[in-house]
Amino acid sequence: MIPVTDAIQIVLQQVSLLGTESVPLGDSLGRILAEDIIADTDLPPFDRAQMDGYAVQAANTADTPARLRIVGESAAGAGWHQEMKSGEAVRIMTGAPVPAGADAVQQVELTREADGDGVVEILEPVQVGRSIVRRADEIKSGTTVLRAGEAINAAMIATLASFGYAQVKVGRQPRVAVMATGSELVDVDQKPGQDQIRDSNNYTIAAYASRCGAIVERLPLAGDDTEGLKREIASAARRSDVVITSGGVSMGVYDFTKAALKELGAEIFFERVALRPGKPTVFGRLGNALVFGLPGNPVSVAVTFNLFARTALRAMQGATDPELKKETAVLSRSVKGSLDRESYLPAVLSTDEKGTLLAEPLRWGGSSDFVAFARATALINLPAGNKTIESGRQIKIFRLPA
Ligand code: AMP
Ligand code: MG
Numbered sequence: 001m002i003p004v005t006d007a008i009q010i011v012l013q014q015v016s017l018l019g020t021e022s023v024p025l026g027d028s029l030g031r032i033l034a035e036d037i038i039a040d041t042d043l044p045p046f047d048r049a050q051m052d053g054y055a056v057q058a059a060n061t062a063d064t065p066a067r068l069r070i071v072g073e074s075a076a077g078a079g080w081h082q083e084m085k086s087g088e089a090v091r092i093m094t095g096a097p098v099p100a101g102a103d104a105v106q107q108v109e110l111t112r113e114a115d116g117d118g119v120v121e122i123l124e125p126v127q128v129g130r131s132i133v134r135r136a137d138e139i140k141s142g143t144t145v146l147r148a149g150e151a152i153n154a155a156m157i158a159t160l161a162s163f164g165y166a167q168v169k170v171g172r173q174p175r176v177a178v179m180a181t182g183s184e185l186v187d188v189d190q191k192p193g194q195d196q197i198r199d200s201n202n203y204t205i206a207a208y209a210s211r212c213g214a215i216v217e218r219l220p221l222a223g224d225d226t227e228g229l230k231r232e233i234a235s236a237a238r239r240s241d242v243v244i245t246s247g248g249v250s251m252g253v254y255d256f257t258k259a260a261l262k263e264l265g266a267e268i269f270f271e272r273v274a275l276r277p278g279k280p281t282v283f284g285r286l287g288n289a290l291v292f293g294l295p296g297n298p299v300s301v302a303v304t305f306n307l308f309a310r311t312a313l314r315a316m317q318g319a320t321d322p323e324l325k326k327e328t329a330v331l332s333r334s335v336k337g338s339l340d341r342e343s344y345l346p347a348v349l350s351t352d353e354k355g356t357l358l359a360e361p362l363r364w365g366g367s368s369d370f371v372a373f374a375r376a377t378a379l380i381n382l383p384a385g386n387k388t389i390e391s392g393r394q395i396k397i398f399r400l401p402a
Contacts, residue, residue, distance in 0.1 A: 001274040004307065004342050008323065010269050011283060011308050014290060015315040018172040018241060025160055028152050030213050031170035032317040037146035040163050042136035047098040049074070051131040054111055054120050055090040055102035058128040065121040070113070074099055089120050098132050105131035149320030151213075171317030176214040177236035178205045181247040181257055182296060183223040200370060201246035201301050205294070208305050209244070211401055212313040224248060229260035237289035241316065244309055247296030249280040257293045258282055266291060274384060276341040277367035278304040298370035303344050303379060306400060324398040329359040329378075331393050337386030346376030347397065359397050376400060 002010075020034040049055065055074065060066055068089035072080035076095035084090055084101035091113075092098065092105055106126040113120045139145060145159050152160070152168070160168055185199040186192050199221055206216045217240070222232050229248070236243045248257035249271070258271060266286040271293075273281050277300040282293030292309045294301050306324055314322035329349065337343050347359040359380050364372035381396040382389055389395065 001272045001279070001341070002270050004273055004275050004344075007270055007273045007275075007281070007283070007308065008311055011290075011312050012315055012322070014269065014283075014285060015312050017318055018174060018316045020169050020318075021172050022167045022169050025157070025166055025168055028160065028168040028170060029154065029157065030211070031152050031168070031173075032213065032314065032319045033146060033148050033150050033152060033168070034171050034318055035169040036144045036148050037160060037163060037165060039139045039141050039143045039145050042141045043139040043162065044133050044135060044137065046079075047135050048133045049092045049094055049096050049098055049105045049131060050133055051105055051107040052093050053105050053107040053109075053131065054122065055084065055092045055098050055105050056122060056126065057084075057086055057102060058104040058126050058130070060086060061104075061106065061122045061125045064125055065112070065123050066125075067119050067121055070118050070120050072099070089122070091120075103128045103132075107131060147320070149318055151314070151319060171213075171319075174212075174214045174241040174313050174316050175217070175239065176209045176242045176244060176313070177217045177219055177240040178202050178209065179219040179222055179232060179236060179243065179245045181222045181224065181229060181245055183225075183254070185221045185247075187221065200298050201294075201296070204298060204301055204370075205244050205246065205305055205309075208302070208310065208401070209313060212310050213317055214242070214313050224254040224256055226256040226260050226263065229256055230264055233260055233286065233291070234264055237286040237291065240289050242290045242292070242309070242312065243286070244292045244294060244305070246294045246301050249282050249293045249295055251280075261286065261291060261293065273304075274341040275304070275307070276338045276343045276345075278307070278344070279341060281308065283308060295367075297367040299346070299364075299367040299373045302370075302373060302400075306379075306398075307344065310401070324379075324400070326381075327357065327397050327399065328394055329357040329380075329397045331380070331389060331391055331395050332358040332360045334388055334391045335361040335380065335382070336388050337382040338384060339387070340384055342384050343382040343386075344379040344398070345382070346373050347378050347380045348375060349377045349397070349399070357397075359395060 074080040074096040079097035180202040266284040268284040346362040
């Protein structure tokens with residue numbers, strides 16, 4: 001058995017970058033940036049009005065109501081490009097350029113424009129700079145605004161769009177083949193017969209993998225038979241960057257996944273991790289493909305995928321933080337650890353009235369209880385060597401991806 005951190009290091013050592021490609025901005029969500037993103041303009045690109053109202057000289061509004069002559073109009077996309085003078089005002093809209101000579105914008109609610117006489121009354125004084133965002137106040141042209149290795153989220157799309165990244169250079173997507181093994185499995189559209197259950201792992205792994213940006217191929221269900229497994233794994237390894245199997249790696253008489261990998265000549269880097277749940281996790285290489293042999297229990301699948309396979313898939317695409325995010329929380333109910341293995345137990349996070357992050361271990365039926373696991377938002381990480389950790393203790397947690 002090797003410690004979890006060693007296993008993750010081994011995974012990272014075996015990963016090589018997949019190379020990069022250019023994708024249209026609209027297809028870039030969730031991908032890993034392969035270039036730094038540089039602002040090609042100031043933001044805002046001109047002194048910009050933040051309110052609908054009147055551009056004025058603040059000094060003109062000291063005594064109210066101040067009557068100012070309206071000399072023009074500045075709209076978003078159609079500014080007024082003359083010099084505004086003392087005693088004058090320019091009607092201005094949100095997002096429009098503030099004319100030269102003006103130093104404040106008074107919002108329209110604090111003004112009164114009499115019909116037809118070309119004069120506005122400013123009803124309250126306004127300070128210099130009010131409701132103006134100065135050119136480059138937000139971003140200066142040339143600034144690096146996003147870095148290579150960051151995963152593109154929805155909020156970053158505005159940044160990419162605003163600086164003209166119609167095409168974005170990102171890490172190539174890993175091709176991942178997913179294969180559930182077990183003679184008891186039937187497809188989701190089948191009614192399980194005697195001694196059978198529906199496969200869920202193929203769909204779980206596919207869902208998590210596509211969340212990491214992978215192109216997923218779900219292989220047909222494989223029975224517990226070494227020759228069949230060898231055939232399927234060998235063929236999947238030829239066309240994939242990563243093969244992820246589930247089931248058949250523990251000590252049962254019909255657990256053939258490891259045997260199949262070894263007979264195929266796969267290099268096995270580890271096959272037992274000091275981890276609960278997920279001890280029998282296998283990691284190896286077959287040809288150019290990395291192979292993860294995850295245990296069969298659906299919760300073990302979720303835990304081991306997120307610790308090992310997710311890390312590999314993100315690292316392959318160039319992610320600078322491929323691992324799950326580690327944080328500290330306070331345990332809100334006592335929980336049992338394990339003497340010889342590190343535990344990664346499902347938990348729900350919340351905060352108390354002081355703002356302290358709390359982790360409540362799920363009440364669950366163990367590593368087959370995927371219905372309970374679906375409520376988990378994090379994994380509680382307990383070091384090996386612990387029996388019971390009491391409520392109120394500080395512990396490490398890893399947030400689970402949604
Ligand atoms: P194994 O690791 O093959 O011994 O499987 C451990 C447990 O997980 C057994 O109860 C299996 O029936 C169950 N299991 C294995 N594969 C799947 C799957 N694809 N979907 C749901 N449950 C599974
Ligand atoms: Mg099995």
